[in-house]
Amino acid sequence: MGIFSKLFGKKDNKPEIEERTVLNMKVGDIVTYDLEDYEVTGKIEYRDSGYKWTAYQLLKGRDSIWLSAEMDDELEVGIYQKIQLPVTEPFPKTLEYDGTTYYLNEDGQAQVTGFGRSEPLSGRQVHYGDYIDDEEEKFLSVENWGSEIEVSAGYPIKEYEIKIIAGSY
Secondary structure, three states, X not given: OOXXXXXXXXXOOOOOOOOOXXXXXXXOOEEEEOOEEEEEEEEEEEEEOOEEEEEEXXXXXXXXXXXXXXXXXXXXXXXXXXXXXXXXXXXXXXXXXXXXXXXXXXEEEEEEEEEEOOHHHOOOEEEEEEEEOOOOOOEEEEEEOXXXXXXXXXXXXXXXXXXXXXXXX
């Protein structure tokens, strides 16, 4: 590199790409899980009484799953998929799905902030209920958005089971 290039050359001011984890993924990132690649197309941040957790919409073709991540006493990560299960308010203490009984573990009201496809949810409040089976290996997530109640079935995974490739800065 010559002296003129040093003096008058363009400076490369590209921002550093932040290493991605399940707690800081962004819309546009690519997630590999179970030998499949998914694009993060939506992200919802939930807040309830100072507690925060995040759900990422992962899309492969027309198939969509949700990856949930929260830091409680330790990192908890789960994969969820929407199911058809009629639930009404008030949320019941138990739910039956696919031969398994689930017990209401926690419920409350959360403020949400959405990104990407989930951006229209920003500013809304959701009534949520988290259910768990006896073995703590299966979960149901129930969310009342006011106009509809959505139910998703899930299971825990370990963070090392997914690989994240940053799609943006």
